[in-house]
Amino acid sequence: MDIWLFFLFFLATFGAGATGALFPTGEWYKSLNKPTWVPPDWVFPIAWTSIYLLIAFAGARVAGQDGSGYAMAFWGLQIAFNTLWTPVFFGLRGLRESLPVMAMLWLSVLGALVTHWQVDLYAGLAFVPYMIWVTIASALNLSMIRLNPDQEKLELHKI
Structure with a gap:
């Protein structure tokens, strides 16, 4: 594995992860009704750091290998939807609006898992850990919609 390729893939994951700093959870999120099984706050940075390191590793291992075209396309797709979900959910407070993004993220991670494999x-x-985490996050996203049916998204013109 080329260390410089790993570094480039890690930069891409770092860019996606930066949306968490740009759109923090804040008081709005704390005020929402959450399922009893929501992970504690300290789990999220550990999980995401581990996942980002693993998918950077995966991308660097596969990039440039024969037959890696679909794997690289799915790698790019999953990081794009990964980057998009946080601003939709936390930035716009769009619980419902984030669900289609989450569905596309789940499908693109599944596609990346299969094609990288x-x-x-x-x-x-x-x-594999990313697929598990996104499956849990999808269920959490859906639960948040059900537990907060009257939650309105933040309108762009009010920002």
Whole structure:
């Protein structure tokens, strides 16, 4: 694996992760009704740092290998939807609006897992924790909608 390729993929994941700093949870999120099984706040930075390191590793292992075109396309797709979800959910407070983004994220992570696995076993395995985490996040997103049915999204003209 090329360390410079890993660094480039890590920069991409860092860019996606930066949306968490730009759109923090804040008092709005704390005031929402949440399911009893929501992970504690301290779990999120540990989980995301681990996931970002693993998917940077996966991308670097597969990039440039024969037959990696679909894997790279799905890698790009998942990081794009990953980057988009936080501003929609936390920035716009769009619980409902974030669900289609989450669905596309889930599908693109599944696609990345399968296509990376086809090119390199370890790259595919690196996507397994991400797939588990996004599945939990999808259920959490849906639960938040159900538990907060009257939650209005933040209108752009009010920002």
